[in-house]
Amino acid sequence: MEPEGWRRLSDSEDEDPPVLPPAHAACWRNSAGFWLLGLCNNFAYVVMLSAAHDILSRQGALDINGTTQTPPVTPPSGNSSNTSRYDCNPISTGAVLLADILPTLLIKFSAPFYIHRVPYGPRVALCILCAWGSFLLVAFSTTVGMSIGGVVLASISSGLGEISFLALTAFYPSEVVSCWSSGTGGAGLLGALSYLGLTQAGLSPRHTLLLMLSVPLAMLLSYYLLLVPPPTVPQWCWSDGAVLQDPLPAARQPLMGGPAAKQGGGGAELTLQAKGRIVKGLLKYLLPLALVYFAEYFINQGLFELLYFRDSALTHAQQYRWYQMLYQAGVFVSRSSLRCVQIRHIWVLALLQCLNMVFLLAAVYFTFLPSIYLVFALVLYEGLLGGASYVNTFHNISLESPPEEREFAMGVGCVADTLGISLAGAAAFPAHDYFCRLP
Secondary structure: OOOOOEEEOOOOOOOOOOOOOOHHHHHHHHHHHHHHHHHHHHHHHHHHHHOHHHHHHHHHHEOOOOOEOOOOOOOOOOOOOOOOOOOOOOOOOHHHHHHHHHHHHHHHHHHHHOHHHOOHHHHHHHHHHHHHHHHHHHHOOOOHHHHHHHHHHHHHHHHHHHHHHHHHHHHOOOHHHHHHHHHHHHHHHHHHHHHHHHHHOOOOHHHHHHHOOHHHHHHHHHHHHHOOOOOOOOOEEEOOOOEEOOOOOOOOOOOOOHHHHHHOOOOOOOOHHHHHHHHHHHHHHHHHHHHHHHHHHHHHHHHHHHOOOOOOOOOHHHHHHHHHHHHHHHHHHHHOOOOOOOOOOHHHHHHHHHHHHHHHHHHHHHOOOOOHHHHHHHHHHHHHHHHHHHHHHHHHHHHHOOHHHHHHHHHHHHHHHHHHHHHHHHHHHHHHHHHHOOO
16 A cells, blocks of 8 residues: 555656666676675674674673773783683673674564565665664774674674565576675675784774775665666655655566566565465475584584684684684685586585584594694685585575565575574583583
8 A cells, every 4th residue: 555645656657768778788787786785785794703702802801881991911822811721702702693693583584574565775775774883883882782782783784685685686587696695705705804804914803893884885886876777667756746766666576677577576465375385395495504504603603712722823813713714715615606516405515514513513622633724624614515505595496486486485595594593603602601611
């Protein structure tokens, strides 16, 4: 139903049709647009995970009331606040993971049933504002609570953006799914690498985060200027004729005319029974994907900070940043490999990732790995498995879903990884407490 005082311009009204770019230009712009949207959407999320060790260790110099205390002198080799062989922070980095994923989980579980009623424009605007707020709040935080609040904003931005942009791919040719996935992998690599590089170069975590305020601006430009708008845009206008136009409206209209309209979207709204049937049919992909992400994020946020090599030339914080960067490098490579390798059986990747988790868990307990470089190789392998599971899951869903169901199916698919990550964050706490009690 149209809001009171508004009317919708019909296609029959006399108006000049929009001028569309040539087909090859549209293809290039859409591919580049989705790659950049994937990059910008996941950037803040990745940076917060890369900065998790710094966030928690930096706030150790502040009391519970936020009053600044004189920070203890920490030796270059690690954290002087404990005598554990793992050089533990008082709080597990899993706390940052949960703050970074639980709001996303809430959004993804609920959004497929109402998000289609909200135009894409306001969704993207909210994502941009939350990303800006996350960088600013964490950069200027004086307490753990403020830092966690900034991480929550990054989670809202990432979660709302992922479910919106993945649903948006249903209106475009299926090739943009690969571009989106590659962009999210690029966010992991560039986010972790930029944070690692800038802090290694001597820049403080605060100034590093402030430099990253340009990333949400790139999302704004990519969405509003780079993506090709639909050939016919449904418009809303006031009764006096003033127009408010969303370049990518929520109305069920294909965003590209002609043959591209067959790619997905459109049609009547799905019933609750139809949505349940779709979800049931997707379980063969959703369950393995959730298991993959549980294993890899249990490694990332439960074991990375415990895989500490005292004899390394790298400090504990630097080792953690290198783990994050190498993991994201593996994710980027595999998420960009869809044109070379396509995998139908996601459960194989889930099995391999679980074996990787068990091996690294044993390595933490028995400390039998002689060199940090072996851990580097295993972390890179972990990222390859995780990235491959993500891109192949959504590629398979896109291929197998009928056009009228594809938008909903793609939105539901992104719930699985978030569920696995949330369970991993919860499991990281008891693991942290157990190992940090060991002498």
